[in-house]
Each structure stands twice: as C-alpha cells, then as structure tokens.
Amino acid sequence: MIRKFNYTNRLKIKRTDLRVSVVQDNGTPYLEAVFLVDQYPELPADAAVYIEAYHRTKFDRFSFGTVGRLIPPDNRTLKSFSSADMQDIRFRVKVVDESDTHGQILALAEGVSAVSDDERNANRLSLLGVDPVDLGNRIWELDLENDEIPWLLVNSNIPDIQILLQRDDMFFCSVYPAIVRQILEYILFYCDEDYTSEPEEDEDSTYWQYRWLCFGKNLSGEKWPKKHNADVTIRKEWIESCVEHFCRKQRVLQKTSALLGG
Incomplete structure (x- = not known):
C-alpha cells in the first residue's frame, strides 16, 4: 500500500542538485538517479528518500534509502x-520524516524531467508535456488542471501525430503561439491560486505556473504584472508582448511565409 504524506513546511529541492535519467537495458527502461543530498544539511539523516516516476495516471515509486545512507534499489525498472x-x-523526489504515523514531507522536487548531460548543463526545464489521447474531431487542447506541468493533448487518431509535432513547422507556427497565450492567460486570469506574488524569481520553482511566468519574463524582458493589483489591460498587454516575442524568437512569420511560398 502506498503511504500518504503530509506536505507541511517542506523544503524545495533544486533541480541543479538532481540528475535523473532513463536508461535502456535490452529494451527495458530503468531509472538512474543522483541526488546531492549533502547540499541540504538541515535534513535529518534518518529521513527516507523516495523517487517517483509518473505520467498522467501511471506511477512507480522507488525507495532510495535515507538521507544519511542513500541506497538505490536493485530493481529500478519502470514497469x-x-x-x-x-x-x-516526469519524476518527483521526496525526503520524508517517517517517525510519525503520517509521514511528513521535509523536502520535495516535482515535475523533474529525465534529461541528457547537455540539457542538465544548460539547466533546462520542461515546460510542456505532450500526451496523445482520443479527442474526437479536435486536433489539440490544453490540460491545465494539474500540479505537474501543462499538457498538450493531441488527437491520437491522427496517424503519426508525434512526428507532426516534432517536424511540421506549420503546426508549430499555428499552434504554439496560441499555447503560450492560453497558459499565461490561465495563470493571470483564471487560476485559483496567485502565483504572481512568489517572493523569489526562481525558474527552478516547484510550481509550473511560476516557471511559466519566468519563461514569459525571459521572452518579453518585462516582469509579469500582479494578478490582483494590475489592471486587466496591463495583464493582457504583458501576455501579448510575450506571445509577440515568442513568435519573433521562433521566426514564426518567416517560416509561415516560406511554407506558403511567400
């Protein structure tokens, strides 16, 4: 039985202190992970360390021993x-005080991607997941009602939809600017929580909403407006600036013109 945990007063584990990868062994994927736990001297040595793999409704949990003695399990197959x-x-890393009946989360990293050495050195974060599902007659939609990351749902009934996502410039130019707009609108207008008042500008934040605000700031060069203090027009203008800079950076106009023979 999977134990439930209390998340009160948890620390945030930085992604720069983690290295998570998926390795293939004769076609079977298994987990490799390194956690620089010595960067967190405030954690008790007997606290348990868990790494969880998840994708939508699928889930595997692995016990990695304790803070004082990290021991990878022999079986790390992502079954x-x-x-x-x-x-x-995606992966989450938990450090748990199990001295009480209900384990208390002492430290957490959520939404961690398995990345290559180059991506780890560049400190890149995954901002958008992709999941092929049956969407009827729709091509795509966004799932923003979760605590992981935003998910781009694409219609699994379309042949080679994953290849289309990776290689088709017209799809990218038509869809991705709208994705940027919808996600930022959700955060600044429709999300129940206010993520615009985070005390630190940290692109390594556990919350995907805050990472997207940082992404928008990097695009536009301007700090995001406060959700509850800024005028609606100011919030809309910031979002449109982010979308415009995204299109400029990705050369959306030039790519579309070339595809249409312009």
Missing part, C-alpha cells in the same frame, strides 16, 4: 510505462 510514455515521463 508501469510504455515506450510511448518515455518522452513525457
């Missing part, structure tokens, strides 16, 4: 996941 899940699988 709950298909090969199609590997691109968008």
Whole structure:
C-alpha cells in the first residue's frame, strides 16, 4: 500500500542538485538517479528518500534509502510505462520524516524531467508535456488542471501525430503561439491560486505556473504584472508582448511565409 504524506513546511529541492535519467537495458527502461543530498544539511539523516516516476495516471515509486545512507534499489525498472510514455515521463523526489504515523514531507522536487548531460548543463526545464489521447474531431487542447506541468493533448487518431509535432513547422507556427497565450492567460486570469506574488524569481520553482511566468519574463524582458493589483489591460498587454516575442524568437512569420511560398 502506498503511504500518504503530509506536505507541511517542506523544503524545495533544486533541480541543479538532481540528475535523473532513463536508461535502456535490452529494451527495458530503468531509472538512474543522483541526488546531492549533502547540499541540504538541515535534513535529518534518518529521513527516507523516495523517487517517483509518473505520467498522467501511471506511477512507480522507488525507495532510495535515507538521507544519511542513500541506497538505490536493485530493481529500478519502470514497469508501469510504455515506450510511448518515455518522452513525457516526469519524476518527483521526496525526503520524508517517517517517525510519525503520517509521514511528513521535509523536502520535495516535482515535475523533474529525465534529461541528457547537455540539457542538465544548460539547466533546462520542461515546460510542456505532450500526451496523445482520443479527442474526437479536435486536433489539440490544453490540460491545465494539474500540479505537474501543462499538457498538450493531441488527437491520437491522427496517424503519426508525434512526428507532426516534432517536424511540421506549420503546426508549430499555428499552434504554439496560441499555447503560450492560453497558459499565461490561465495563470493571470483564471487560476485559483496567485502565483504572481512568489517572493523569489526562481525558474527552478516547484510550481509550473511560476516557471511559466519566468519563461514569459525571459521572452518579453518585462516582469509579469500582479494578478490582483494590475489592471486587466496591463495583464493582457504583458501576455501579448510575450506571445509577440515568442513568435519573433521562433521566426514564426518567416517560416509561415516560406511554407506558403511567400
């Protein structure tokens, strides 16, 4: 039985202190992980360390011993996941005080991607997951009602939809600016929580909403407006500035013109 945990007063584990990867062994995926736990001297040595793999409703949990004695389990096979899940699988790392009946989360990293050495050195974060599902007659939609990351749902009934996402410039130019707009609008207008008042500008934040605000700031060069203090027009103008700079950076106009023979 999977134990439930109390998340009160937890520390945030920085992604720069983690290295998570998925390794193939004769076609079987398994987890490799390094956690620089010595960067967190405030954590008690007997606190348990868990790494969880998840993708949508699929889930595997692995015990990595304790803070004072990290021991990877012998069996780290990602048995709950298909090969199609590997691109968008995510991980969370928990340090848990299990001295009480209900374990208390002492430290947490959520939404961690398995990345290559180059990506780790560049300190990149995954901002958007992709999940092929049956959408009827719709091509795509966004799922923003979760605590992981935003998910781009694409219609699994379209042949080679994953290849289309990766290689088709027209799809990218038509869809991704709208994705940027919808996500930022959700955060600044419709999200129940206010993520615009985070005390630190930290792109490594546990909350995907805050990471997207940092992404928008990096695009536009301007700090995001406060959700409850800023005028509606000011929030809309900041979002449009982010979308415009995204299109400029990705050369959306030039790519579309070339595809249309312009």
